[in-house]
Amino acid sequence: MAQTMVLFFFSGTGNTWWCAATFAREAAASGLQVECISLEAVTSKIAHKRIQEADLLGLAYPVYGSDAPEPVHRFVQSLAPAETEAAPKRALVFCTQYLWSGDGAAVGADLLTERGFPVIWTQHILMPNNVCLPIQPKFPFTNDLGRLGGKLRRARNKLRHLAVRVAQGRPLHHGRSFGARLLGRLQREPYRRMQPTLRTVLAIDHDICIHCGLCLEICPVSNIADFGGSLMMLGQCVFCLRCYNFCPVAAITAAGRHHEQRRGTPYRGPCPNFDPRILRQSHPC
Numbered sequence: 376m377a378q379t380m381v382l383f384f385f386s387g388t389g390n391t392w393w394c395a396a397t398f399a400r401e402a403a404a405s406g407l408q409v410e411c412i413s414l415e416a417v418t419s420k421i422a423h424k425r426i427q428e429a430d431l432l433g434l435a436y437p438v439y440g441s442d443a444p445e446p447v448h449r450f451v452q453s454l455a456p457a458e459t460e461a462a463p464k465r466a467l468v469f470c471t472q473y474l475w476s477g478d479g480a481a482v483g484a485d486l487l488t489e490r491g492f493p494v495i496w497t498q499h500i501l502m503p504n505n506v507c508l509p510i511q512p513k514f515p516f517t518n519d520l521g522r523l524g525g526k527l528r529r530a531r532n533k534l535r536h537l538a539v540r541v542a543q544g545r546p547l548h549h550g551r552s553f554g555a556r557l558l559g560r561l562q563r564e565p566y567r568r569m570q571p572t573l574r575t576v577l578a579i580d581h582d583i584c585i586h587c588g589l590c591l592e593i594c595p596v597s598n599i600a601d602f603g604g605s606l607m608m609l610g611q612c613v614f615c616l617r618c619y620n621f622c623p624v625a626a627i628t629a630a631g632r633h634h635e636q637r638r639g640t641p642y643r644g645p646c647p648n649f650d651p652r653i654l655r656q657s658h659p660c
């Protein structure tokens with residue numbers, strides 16, 4: 376019988392969703408059946424049931440300052456400890472990143488290890504940059520899917536290689552060396568200190584907002600609420616940039632500054648016309 380994996384993922388703007396779906400397709404070719412579940416749309420009770428039913432456990436997320444996004448921390452901490460199971464499921468963690476994170480996947484591996492799951496595979500996948508804010512230096516950035524094609528092809532190859540390793544049970548420990556952990560920590564510590572500030576950096580410009588409600592619908596942590604027709608942020612932002620990037624009229628500001636057109640259109644996922652609403656569904660792959 377084919378091995379099965381339940382892969383929980385978080386994706387702010389579509390890259391990790393794409394990687395999860397691609398990994399599942401590549402794994403199927405190697406005889407491993409992968410069920411991808413968005414951790415935004417699953418309760419810990421259902422997650423526990425799915426983990427019990429599967430042979431292997433997977434976790435995927437975008438790297439934020441060499442850290443895992445807050446919803447990932449919360450999700451893993453809500454899982455029932457694996458000690459209560461007869462044989463803890465072996466686990467895979469992969470993260471997506473634009474450039475570098477040092478030990479981005481090892482952070483998720485630490486979280487799962489704390490819950491009692493032995494992490495056998497960790498990997499980093501390079502994907503397009505989803506950050507293009509007016510408050511930071513301009514990083515090389517393009518939304519031209521033609522130019523992004525090479526990056527996506529390399530990501531697919533890496534995911535294929537990863538799927539083969541997992542199907543064959545051959546361990547892979549990327550980003551877990553002493554050096555990677557040290558460098559990751561150097562970026563993570565200041566990023567964690569910035570987090571309380573980041574919760575309130577984004578805001579809605581009511582003069583530009585057209586009240587389409589998209590941001591309210593797609594926010595992964597329900598940080599946007601409608602107060603009598605006026606949309607407000609509630610101070611719980613996890614800085615995934617989904618609202619900023621997908622707002623059709625660029626009404627989201629960062630530290631009071633509007634999006635600068637010279638930086639191009641904000642990144643809107645790795646395929647044309649990507650609809651961020653699917654990330655709120657439990658099985659979007």
Ligand SMILES: Cc1cc2nc3c(=O)[nH]c(=O)nc-3n(C[C@H](O)[C@H](O)[C@H](O)COP(=O)(O)O)c2cc1C
Pocket residue numbers: 385386387388389390391392436437438439440441471472473474475476502503504505506562614615616
């Ligand atoms: C708040 C934030 C911090 C980020 N930090 C890093 C980083 O430290 N290193 C990196 O290479 N990419 C970083 N990125 C880029 C994303 O990790 C990358 O584009 C990722 O593939 C986005 O995945 P998603 O579309 O699934 O959200 C960061 C993005 C955000 C929004």
